[in-house]
Amino acid sequence: MSVIDAVPVTDSEPTEDYVNLGVFGRLTHRRGWLSQHLGTAVIGFVLGYLLGHWLGNVVAGGYSYVQNSGQNNVADTGGLLLGVLGWLFGAGALNYPIAKMMGREPAEERFDPSWTRYFRYTADHKVVGLQYIFSVLTFLFTGGLLAMAIRTELLSPTSHAFGPGTYIAIVSEHGTVMMMMATSIVVGPFGNWLVPLMIGARRTAFPRVEAFSFWTFTAGYLVIMSALFYGGFPTGWTGYAPLQTQAGAGMMSYLVGFAVIGMGMMAAGFNLAVTIVTCRAPGLTWGRLPIFVWSVLATAALLTLATPTLVAGGFLGILDRTAQTAFYVNEHGGSSYLWQNLFWFFGHPEVYIMALPGFGIVAEMLPVFTRKPLFAYKVAAAGMLGVALLSFFVWQHHLFQSGINPDMRPLFMLTTELISIPTGFIYLVGLGTLYKAKIRFEIPMLFALALFFNFLIGGVTGVFLSDVPVNVQVHGSFFVLAHFHYTIMGGLVFAFFGGIYYWFPKMTGKMMNKTLGKIHFWMMFIFFNLTFFPMFIIGLLGQPRRVFEYAQNLQTLNDIASVSAFFLGASFVVFVANFVWSIFINPVAAPPNPWDSLGLEWQTPSPVPYYNFERIPVIMADPYHYSEPNAPQLADLGVGSDRTDEKVEVGK
Amino acid sequence: MTATARRHEVMTSTPEEAEYELRQSINSYWTGGRLLVGMFTFFVASLAFTYFYLRSSNSGGLWRPAHVTAPTGTGAAIFAFSAVAALLAVVGYRRFQSGGVQDWKVAGWTAVMALVIAMGLQIYQLTQLPFYPGSSGYASTFIAWAVTNVFLLICLLYWMETLLAQSMRLRSALPVGETVADSASPRAQKFRGNLESCTFFFQFAAIVAVLFWALIYLI
Amino acid sequence: MTDTSTREPRHFARMFVLWLVVAGVADALFYTLAGPHVPPGTMTTSAKDNQFDFNVLLVIALPVLIAVWIYMGYAIVMWRSTRKGVAEPVGGAVARGNKGVQFAWIASTSTIVMGLFVFGTVALINGAGSGGGEGPNPVWSPNSKAPLQVQVIGQQWKFTYRYPSFGGFETTQLILPNNTTIEFHVTSLDVTHDFWAYQLGVKADANPQLDNVAYTTTRETGSVTVRCDELCGIWHGAMYNYGRVISPAAFEAWATATQRASVANTKLLPPYALTYVPDANGADGGLYPTNVDPYSASEVYGAKVAAS
Incomplete structure (x- = not known):
């Protein structure tokens, strides 16, 4: 007798409670080429x-x-906006919103066993997570190729690989693509894939919003890449006015692209925040929430609340260039400072959007590989929320020399330095967990330790930047550039790859190759540091960002950085080889719980069923009881007969 | 299809689980509604910030030369229709809570009409401006607000319209004798959660309408 | 405590001694060997102050970095799992969250941060803005009675300098007198640039229509590199020039000579002002036409013609 039949069940297949979507439902649920998928989305675009x-x-x-x-x-704006709309329409994102206007209910999506589900608009959070992984990797490697181009140009102070216009387009595109990618690199793939599993939910709160976030994110990629066909844009990722107003048509791709990506970020953050707040399994109190979920919650809050300001700033920029308003034109009653304020009011929370999920990942992995409970769990959670809150009050530290509110500089110096206190909590957590531990140096753990090494340098140099007198010297130089690559790449991207190695077995049921993984890690770690550490010195010695000509005496350092950058790029080739090898060429079946984690996501069967949990689990402890040989059971998964007399807590 | 394969594909729920997940859905409407308001608040606050920033910096004396104003009569009418729509949504919801589904429907459809008129007026107003968009900081801010207002009105319109459409289909789906206001069916319960959030959003929109009416036309 | 052979080694004592030695040596080496050469040097008061600030921060930062590195290195060496496969659970007191450690951590990081804030603020105020741009109405200015005013004008893609106390002539070379307080007025004619006089320790954004003031006092003679530090379009990378700090007498001689030599040119320039409206339409039209009244879009931008 199967498990299913042991408990009284009601199928929630479409019953009298659900009417189908009418003509749109038929479109969505059709299979094969004549349905809606990536191809129709492209045609729609x-x-x-x-x-x-x-x-x-x-x-x-x-x-x-x-x-x-x-x-x-x-015309350019209209084309891009309707292109995005066509993309969403083609993908099927608008089927339900339109059917809803006729009062129809969503039909329950059936499980689609075919591989084509990865190319469809789907509400399955695990499919969306994997779709996100491939998209952020596409983003990352596109931006990475542009970085290779930048380092090629900087091999020589005087002879040039590119013309100045091409070079500035490459620099701007690199920065923008990477920033867009980094907002979603963890929240998109791991947030969507793992959060429901970690909180014992069978779906996210708004599955169609989750799918919408993904398809908007990919549409944003098309829009920002369209800048290259318009001849690029010259403003860097910061898009400062009046240069923004002066720039060519490629600027529209930047403004529309950020607005579109912003929509995706808001949708993703909104869905995850609500999911974490409302969809936790019974017994999963705030004090038992996995730390990664805390980090996603803090990030989701920032995504939801800070991004509207970016969208507003981009919206005003679009109006300036289409309706001929004058928001950023000083001569016509506008102000170029307005953009700087709006942009950085979003831009600094954005920086923490790109740091917190990385902290969450490493804090989640540390107990597993040290066999100890997470040290100072409450401090870690509080630190993440503290960072999220404080990040709204630091934006003008990007503008210390701009002439905006000079009397406010000490205040912003204070808030910026204050934020290093909650940020430092992650070190308290990390170092405390390592104390007298039994460390296993698996590949994910190597990435976690690398984050602590890299982010320390990035964080400490951040304090230098927050000090106004020192900032006078280093603002806008390669010092800043090195600083934020150390925090974003050295922190978030390392955590992301650690996360891939760690959760890959769960997501795909296959193990990544260890040897290739170690080569990837060591290449990435060594050449990352060799690429970016010299840039601190380059910056101190007076090289501004985004230049193609620099002082002759800086060539040696620049060449070290460039050559290392090429090796750093090569390390990703190793990763891709490993990825393809382990998924397609020589798949090795993964054990159900290869790292012996206590996390709820590892308690699910492999592969994870379409609805995650057959029965809603009842959480009975926090997931960090690594120190006890007979740890309390984390959750009652309700499989089998031991749940028949279990009382499920119902209601608020 | 074997039971094992089947369990990977079709969700089954015990009655307790169905109830628990229904609670989650209803709570999601509540939380989502509040978070949505937070999101819109930051967007609208950015516009308000723009207004005050340009007003106080007054670059080149061009914040608002000769105190130009967008057509005030149309502006007042837009505000009035938006406010009436919000009021109807709130009053209708009160009636709904005490069982007056029909009252809510009438109020809702009237609110939808008011919103359509407000939106039409807002678009019409854009064609009747006595100034060029780039002629001053005020002019620019007005354009941004007008476009935002159209978007906001579309959101309100969409939300209210989908609820009304849903309620019409629900009437035939519910058991005889039950209304969407008192039925215990999951769909009716979710509907009520959705409606509560929608009404909350209408109240927020009313505050925004008042704020920007004052900023654009009064001061 | 009786059986010494199985006693836990005193980890923190070991790490502390190691840290004390390494951090002490690193700080001493840095401060004595590298410190005096840290950019931007000592050519002006702001450069010297900012160099000192940087050195102080690094002297504080090095022990922090070294402490974390030593701890992590120690952990990696000493506390690795020796067992194949999954390690045995770590229980007991070490597995519990130590409130004292948490409190000490928060207290010490907070103390460092507040100390840095006070230090930075004092340096900023005493340094009269530390050479950074302070906007049109500087809140902190030096005590000097008569600072030399120099206007820096950024435009795509060059810097020029005007000397209002010498008739407002304009040069492409930044020449400054030694031992003098300089009041830079930085503005732009088009997009946002950033005036970075590297050796002077001065950095200020050049915004169109806005006057951004920065102060410094020269201390030594020598040459100066000026670079644009805010992305300003395709030739941003090539937007740099050079200048010199020379003796006051030489400066006086140079300035009066240049003033005399450029009289004819100066006449063609717009009169000295803190900001300039670039002239697009003619002699004094400016971008925004004041002569069209009431303002008419079609007069300025051309009437809409039928779509072809």
Whole structure:
């Protein structure tokens, strides 16, 4: 007698409670080429772009300023926006929202066993997570190739690989693509894949919002890459006005791209925040929440609340360049400072969006590989929330020399330095957990330890930058550049790869190759440091960011950085080889719990069933009882007969 | 299909689980509604910040030359229709809570009409401006607000309309004698959670409408 | 405590001694050997102060870095699992969260941070803005009665300098007198640039339509590199030039000579002002036409013509 039949069940397949979506439902649920998938999304994007561009020409083509300038930003914007709309429509994202206007209910999505589900609009959070992994890797490697181009140009102070226009387009594209990628690199893949499993939920709170976030994110990739076809944009990822106003049509890709990505970020953060707040399994109190979930909660809050400011800033920029408003034009009653304020009001929480999930990942892995409970769990959780809160009050430290509010500099110096206290909690947690531990140097643990090494350098140099007098010297130089690569790449990206090695067996049921993994780690760690550490010195010696010419005496250091960067790039080739090898060429079946983790996500069967948990688990302890040989059972998964007399707590 | 294979594909729930997940859905509506308001607050606050920032920096004396104002009559009408829509949503929800489903529906459809009119007026107003968008800080801010307002009105419109449409289908789906206001069916319960959030959002929109009406037309 | 052979080694004592030695040596070596050469040198008061600030921060930072590294290195060497496969659980007191350690950590990081804040603020105020841009109305300015005003004008893609006390002539070379307090007025004609006079320890954004003031006092003669430090378009990388700090007498001679030599040019320049509206439409039209009243879009931007 199977488990299913042992307990009274009600199938929640479409019953009288659910009516189907009508014509849209038929579209969504059709299978095969004639349904909606990535291909139709691409067609939708192209058709939408053409339609929008044509409309823009009809609307604005007659104005003499458009005819005289030779570029019609209304058409470019219209094309990109309708392109995104077409992409969403083609993917099927709008089926339900439209059917809803006719009062229809969502049909329960059936499990799709075919591989084509990875190319569809789906509400399955595990499929969305994997879709996200491949997309952020695409983002990351695109940005990485651009970085290789930058380092090639900087091999010589005087002879050039690119023209100045091409070079600045590459630099800007690199920065923007990487920033967009980094906002979602952990929250997208691991947040969507793991959070429901870690909190004992069978789905996220708003599965269609989760899918929407993914398809918007990918649409943002198309939009930002379209800048290259427009000749790029010259402003870097910060997009400062008035350069923004002066720039060519590629600027529209930046503004629309950030707005679109922003929509995706808000959707992803919104869904995950609500999921964590409302969808926890019975017994999973706040004090038992895995630390990674805490970090995603803090990040989701930032994503939801800080990103609207970016979208607003981009919206005003779009109006400036299409409706000819004057928000960022000083001469017409606007202010270029306005952009700087709006941008950095988003931009600094953004920095912590790119740090907190990394902390969460390493804090989650440490107890597993030290066989100890997480040290100072409450401090860690409080630290993440503290960072999230404080990050809204530090933005003007990017503007110490700009002339904005000079009397406020001590205040922003204070808030910035204060934020290093909760950030430092992660070190308290890490070092405390390592104390008298039994450390296992598996590949994920190596990445975790590397984060502590790298982020320390990044964090301490951050304190240098927050000090106004020192900032006068290092602001806008390679010192800053090294600092934030140490925090974002040395922190978040290392954590991301650690996370891939750690959760890959759960996600795919296969093990990553260990030898290739170790080669990848050591190459990445060594050459990361060799690439970026010299940049601190380069910056101190006076090289500003985003230049293609520099002082002759800095060539040796720049060449060290460049050559190391090429090796750093090569380390990702090793990773891709490992990834492809382990998934497609020589898959090795993974044991159900290869690291002997106590985490709830590892208690699920492999592969994880479509609905995660057959019965909603009842959580009975926090997941860090590594110190006790007879640890209390983490959760009652309710499989089998021991749950028949269990009382499930129902209600708020 | 074997039971093992099947259990990987189809979710089954015990009655307790169904109830627990229903609670989660309803709570998600509540939490989501509040978070959505937080999200919109930051967007609208960015616009308000823009207003005050440009007003106080007054670059080149061009914040608002000669105190230009967007058409005030149309502006007042837009505000009035938005406010009426919000009021109807709130009052209708009160009636709904005490069982007056029909009252809520009438109020809801009227609110939808008011929103459509407000949106039409807002678009019409954009064609009647006595200033060019780039002529001053005020002019720019007005354009941004007008576009945002259209978007906001569309959101309100969509939310209210989908609820009304849903309630019509629900009427035939519910057992005889039960209304969406008192039925214990899961769909009716979720509907009520959704409606509560929607009404909350209407109240937020009313505050935004008042704020920007004052900023744009009054001061 | 009786059986010494099985007693736990005193980990913290070991680490502390190691840390004391390494951190002490590192600090001493850095401060004596590298410290005096840390950019931007000592050519002006702000450069010297900022160099000192940097050195102080690094002297504080090095022991912190070294402490964490020693601890991590020690942990990696001493506390690794020797067993194949999964290690045995670590129980007992070490597995419990030690409240004292947590409190001490929070207290010590908070103390360091508050100390740094006070130090930075005092340095900023005493340094009269430390050479950073302070906006049009500087809150902190030096005591000097008559600072030399020098205007820095950024435009795509060069810097020029105007000397209002010498008739407002404009040069492409930044020449400054030694032992003098300089009041830089930084502005831009087009996009946002950033005036970074590397050896002077001065950095201020050049914003169009805005005056950004920065102070420093020269202490030594020598040459100066000026770079643009805010991305300003495609030739940003090539936007740099050079200058010199020379003796006051030489400066006086140079300035008066240049003033005389450039009289004809100076006449063609707009009169000295703290900001300039770039002239797009003619002699004094500016970008925003004040002569069209009431303001009309079609007069300025051209009427809408039928779409072709």
